Amino acid sequence: MGERDDPDTIGRRVQRLRVQCGLTQKQLAEPVYTPAYVSTLEAGRVRPSDDALRHLADRLGVTFDELATGRSARLVTELRLRLTEAQRSLALGEAATAVRQYSGLLAEAEEQDLAEEQAAALLGLGECALDTGELEPGREYFERAEKRLADAPLQARVPALRGRAVAHYLAGELRYAVYLLESTIDELNRSGLHDPDALLLLYASAIGPYMDMGAHARAAQAAELALALAPQAGDPALVARMHRSVARTLLAEGRITEADASLAKAAELYRGLHLRTELANCHWMRGYVYAQNGELDLAEGELRRALEMLSATRAVLYSSQVTVELADVLHRRGSSREAAGLLRDVLGGLSPERGAVHAAAAHRLLGIIAEDVRDTEQAEEHYVRAMSLLERAGAAGDLADLCRLLGDLLRRTGRVEAALDAYRTGLGHRTAPGTTTLGPAPAQPPV
Structure with a gap:
């Protein structure tokens, strides 16, 4: 059974939606349940099963998740659409615009109690802070994102861990930055979690601190691994824009699940665009080797x-x-x-x-x-x-x-x-x- 509100909250929500739809308890219950069951449910005296919630959601014209949690699937998808727009701003170097977008999104995600969207907004704010050199606030944003994703798999936490490591590195705390990056790489590889995007992010981020500590051989190896893992794409900005446009169309047609899938592709491409910073480190490393x-x-x-x-x-x-x-x-x-x-x-x-x-x-x-x-x-x-x-x-x-x-x-x-x-x-x-x-x-x- 997935996450849901308590029976009393769900009961009040069912009653409110039923009244808005102009349905009686009998009309809502038929043909599967009885009016007495709906009355008991609305009073908060019974915990509805998944099947009961699906039946009621269908009769009330809402999604299962919206009835169980109070979160509108449409509103969540619209929030994710705006997250991709903020990612686009950041990828294009428009940090001030991205900060305004992410800040608004964070407030809304907190109001809706959406942990994944909160973490995405916090990560964005952390990246903006790194780009503008505000290292202490940036590190705090990444730490907050990690806490929001505490129960998520390691791959999902890598961007926050990497952000925190880079903030420490840019502040001059080289050894701790290397520790964070290497321990995460080691855990991913030893556990068989060979996520190319996560590893690319970590290896490329390790080059700078390796170089500054004099670990040139490790820096060179990290650069080669990062370049080998780097995804190949023609023009990811154009593809991402296409996915965002498709998502808007699908959302207008009420096709929420398909819109979410399109937005996920756009978000992945914008993350790839932001990897320009990491891939630039690889070219820097090659330049260093040529110079040597x-x-x-x-x-x-x-x-x-x-x-x-x-x-x-x-x-x-x-x-x-x-x-x-x-x-x-x-x-x-x-x-x-x-x-x-x-x-x-x-x-x-x-x-x-x-x-x-x-x-x-x-x-x-x-x-x-x-x-x-x-x-x-x-x-x-x-x-x-x-x-x-x-x-x-x-x-x-x-x-x-x-x-x-x-x-x-x-x-x-x-x-x-x-x-x-x-x-x-x-x-x-x-x-x-x-x-x-x-x-x-x-x-x-x-x-």
Whole structure:
């Protein structure tokens, strides 16, 4: 027996609908039940069976669910239609519009006590917050969504878990972000729940924290797995719009179940569109690999593609990370002035609580560029700022490298004791880089 209201509530609902339809208790009961049964039911003294509710719903012109729970199937479908519209706004980078839509939907879903729709609205608000860099509110939205889905299968909870992990990552809490992502991947794969969409979301989201912790091999593996899992679609935006239009037509004709099915397809496609952010991370990872191999022209192409994809969704913090990597490639190709301009633009939108690792990377590269033109004072200032940011975030691998750069600079300027202190600090961090303290990699899916 599914979820339903108590007998007293159902009885009052049956009586109200019967009066609205102008039916007597005898007319409502016939030909299966007696007027006495309907009278007892309306008084709340009997718990109706599913068969009785189906008979009464048919006579009253409502659905079984509406009679059992008080929720209009039509209203629920209309709510889901508006959820796909909010998803569309978010997928197109219209975060402010999406926030207004999701907020209204959340209030209505709470009023109707619709847990699944509440979770969808909370997830949307969390994604909007990530895109605009409001990390603390975003994390709270994802936590609330997880609570709404506490009884749902793990695959259904993955978007909320992933959102929470990304919020921690962007706030500089790298190790905890990796823990959340890897433990979820491991649980999915070991239990045989090889959901491609869920795994794609998790693997792609793990690339950033892996890279910042120095776990480059794991980042590369995650990128390849994500790309292998990525769904292939021609133009999902057009297909999603078609499904939304079909759903409206079906809804107008009263074909609620078919409208719901069409909306589910549209929602899936909009989620795929929002995956542009995650797939951009894969292009960023490829660009990084090309850069490490000295193939700078290919690296620049991949990074510019990633940045273009991120700019289309206005994902500010993600764009900052790729911009720093692109600036490094441009510097190595001799375009230091363009690289420095990109880095200064990035720093304008970052802070210790909002993109600390990206800000540190920008300062590090600006320090190297300053050293190239023998501006040692400016270089030292950038290195010190970068060290402060990395210490806060716990990015051990990057911190060790930065200590070496600062030590070399101090030694060249005659400050040997200060240089030795910087080297010792770097050696201390080198003893525990992220690659050796992450534990075993999670189980892999059968790609």
